[in-house]
Amino acid sequence: MNQIVIAVMLSFIALSQAVAATENVAATESVVATESVVAESEGETDSEGTIHFGIKVGPSNGKDSPTGFGLFYNYAIFSPNTFNQNIFLSKLSIAVEGEYALLGSSKRSYSNFNTPTQKATTFGIVGTATYPVYPLFSVLVKAGLANITRKRVCNAYSVGCIGASSTTTGLHFGAAGRYNLTSRMFIRAGYDFYPEGYNMMSVSIASQF
Numbered sequence: 001m002n003q004i005v006i007a008v009m010l011s012f013i014a015l016s017q018a019v020a021a022t023e024n025v026a027a028t029e030s031v032v033a034t035e036s037v038v039a040e041s042e043g044e045t046d047s048e049g050t051i052h053f054g055i056k057v058g059p060s061n062g063k064d065s066p067t068g069f070g071l072f073y074n075y076a077i078f079s080p081n082t083f084n085q086n087i088f089l090s091k092l093s094i095a096v097e098g099e100y101a102l103l104g105s106s107k108r109s110y111s112n113f114n115t116p117t118q119k120a121t122t123f124g125i126v127g128t129a130t131y132p133v134y135p136l137f138s139v140l141v142k143a144g145l146a147n148i149t150r151k152r153v154c155n156a157y158s159v160g161c162i163g164a165s166s167t168t169t170g171l172h173f174g175a176a177g178r179y180n181l182t183s184r185m186f187i188r189a190g191y192d193f194y195p196e197g198y199n200m201m202s203v204s205i206a207s208q209f
Contacts, residue, residue, distance in 0.1 A: 063102020
């Protein structure tokens with residue numbers, strides 16, 4: 001009789017432990033699912049050390065050839081929750097971005113035989129801050145410094161034209177909206193302001209490396 005009671009008690013203990021383990025697994029899965037839903041509802045930003053390389057294209061304010069084209073490299077230095085003392089700052093991803101772009105060209109007419117073309121290029125470094133506002137969608141602002149190089153190119157029929165170039169440095173700032181296509185690739189639409197009155201509206205695509 002005692003053996004039967006002991007066996008029943010051991011079976012009850014084993015069953016209780018199994019039920020408790022099942023409840024713990026269910027609770028853990030529920031927490032993970034909840035965190036995933038919260039993360040998705042708040043959008044996505046880059047973790048520290050994330051590297052993206054991308055290309056951009058769009059209209060610039062060059063009068064005769066108003067199409068700009070550029071390459072950029074983005075490196076995330078601060079991931080979300082770095083500044084977790086503040087609910088707004090805790091969602092920010094901070095990165096450093098380098099860019100080289102062709103900003104189109106304009107013709108300058110000094111006479112019937114002197115119509116050189118002025119081409120503009122830019123190279124600069126900015127800091128970017130990305131903030132998630134919707135699932136897979138974030139907004140980005142940038143600010144930094146850039147060089148503008150303007151080069152005068154004489155055509156074959158120019159008379160009295162002298163080729164020359166000049167470089168100036170100034171502020172570069174802009175804003176963009178970003179949509180994550182996958183966990184490693186995004187598209188971006190934005191507007192950039194460069195020194196010397198140059199600007200560019202662009203669509204970009206970038207991939208993580």
